[in-house]
Amino acid sequence: MIGATRSACVFVFFALCANLALAGPMKYSGTVVTDIRLGNVSYHNATVTLTFLGDTKDIALATDANGNPILSTRRDGCSGTGWFFVLSKGKAEVSITSKRKTRVAHLDPGQVFVALDICNGGIGFGSFIGPNGLEPVYPMGFTSGTSQTKAYYDSSSSLSSLSGPINVTGNVWSCIGFPVADVGTLTGQGYCASPDQYPLHSDLGDVFFYQTYLVYGDLENFLGTLNRGTFSAWPLPSK
Numbered sequence: 001m002i003g004a005t006r007s008a009c010v011f012v013f014f015a016l017c018a019n020l021a022l023a024g025p026m027k028y029s030g031t032v033v034t035d036i037r038l039g040n041v042s043y044h045n046a047t048v049t050l051t052f053l054g055d056t057k058d059i060a061l062a063t064d065a066n067g068n069p070i071l072s073t074r075r076d077g078c079s080g081t082g083w084f085f086v087l088s089k090g091k092a093e094v095s096i097t098s099k100r101k102t103r104v105a106h107l108d109p110g111q112v113f114v115a116l117d118i119c120n121g122g123i124g125f126g127s128f129i130g131p132n133g134l135e136p137v138y139p140m141g142f143t144s145g146t147s148q149t150k151a152y153y154d155s156s157s158s159l160s161s162l163s164g165p166i167n168v169t170g171n172v173w174s175c176i177g178f179p180v181a182d183v184g185t186l187t188g189q190g191y192c193a194s195p196d197q198y199p200l201h202s203d204l205g206d207v208f209f210y211q212t213y214l215v216y217g218d219l220e221n222f223l224g225t226l227n228r229g230t231f232s233a234w235p236l237p238s239k
Contacts, residue, residue, distance in 0.1 A: 023163065025236040028052040028087075028114050030124055030140045032172045032229030035212045036096055038105055039205025046098040048209070050125055050140050052114050053236070054090030056163040061085055084136070086126070087162060088113035094200075094207055105202035112200065115141065116162050123147050123168070123231055129198040130176050137178045139200065139209040142170035142231045165234040172227040174209040180224055 031049045035042070062084040092107040115126040115136055124141035128134055137143075147170030175192035192211045199206030213226035 023056045024238050025053070025055050026163070026233055027236050028054070028125075028162075028231075028233045030142065030172075030229060030231045032140065032174075032227055034172070034174065034227055035210040036094075037206075037208040037210075038094075038096060038103060038202075043096055043098045046096050048097075048140075049095040050092065050112070051095070052087075052090050052092045052112060052125065054087045054114065056087070058089040059085055059087050059162055085116040085118070085162065086113045088128075090114075092125075094202065103204065105204040105207055107207070108201040112139065114162060121147075123162075123170075124172075127200065129200070131193070135176055135178065135198075137173040137175050138195065138198075139174050139207075140229070141173040141175070141178070142168070142229065143173065145170035145228075147231055162233065165232075167230065167232045169228060169230050171225050172229040173225050174211045174227075175225075 029049060029051045031047065033045055033047055035044050036046055036048050037043070088110070091109070092112040094105045094107065096103050096105070110128065112125055112127050114124075116123050117136070122137070122141055122143045124137065124147075125139055126134065126136040126141065127138055130138065145168065147168040173192075174195070176195050176198060177189055177191070177193040179188045180190055180192060181188040192214075195208045195210065199208060201207075211225065211227075214224060
């Protein structure tokens with residue numbers, strides 16, 4: 001996630017041939033206290049949980065238009081067939097709890113994906129929106145803490161962070177335009193763009209996640225956000 005690309009190239013996803021030890025249905029969940037808007041209603045410091053139901057057999061490796069793994073921003077010394085894995089086939093919903101009331105919005109299909117950046121250490125949820133058509137840490141990306149440690153030490157053959165049960169914590173990004181600081185060949189713009197032009201559509205109206213708490217003057221890719229949250233994944237019974 002930390003080295004996630006903002007390239008304008010076309011992204012193609014192909015199914016992995018790796019043997020996933022726990023292939024089957026999975027539930028992925030991320031929770032953070034943040035600001036969010038659902039339709040015309042804005043919530044301040046709400047408890048927000050994003051949930052995604054998918055199957056590990058649909059985990060894919062992100063490649064460019066030529067079918068090559070995206071490697072341009074990997075950190076030095078990273079090896080393997082690629083670094084950015086996604087699970088885009090599934091169902092996503094957002095739960096918003098504020099002032100003891102909860103609303104649950106079911107997101108339209110094809111907008112949100114579960115993401116794992118092995119080389120740079122990041123996990124969470126990205127989306128097919130933004131100025132380049134793909135945002136790796138919006139609406140909810142996790143880095144630092146145990147989330148980074150877990151993703152960093154995964155291997156591209158096991159993908160245990162996406163295929164098995166985990167429960168990690170980390171700094172939470174909800175950032176349009178990530179990375180904000182320079183990474184590899186990418187030049188960061190120094191800030192997160194407003195999500196107001198890039199809605200996530202749901203059955204209750206458009207959803208907007210906001211990057212509320214930042215380290216001003218030190219907005220770099222690991223500790224630039226002050227939000228903390230939890231990310232979990234666990235297997236579901238096969239149908």
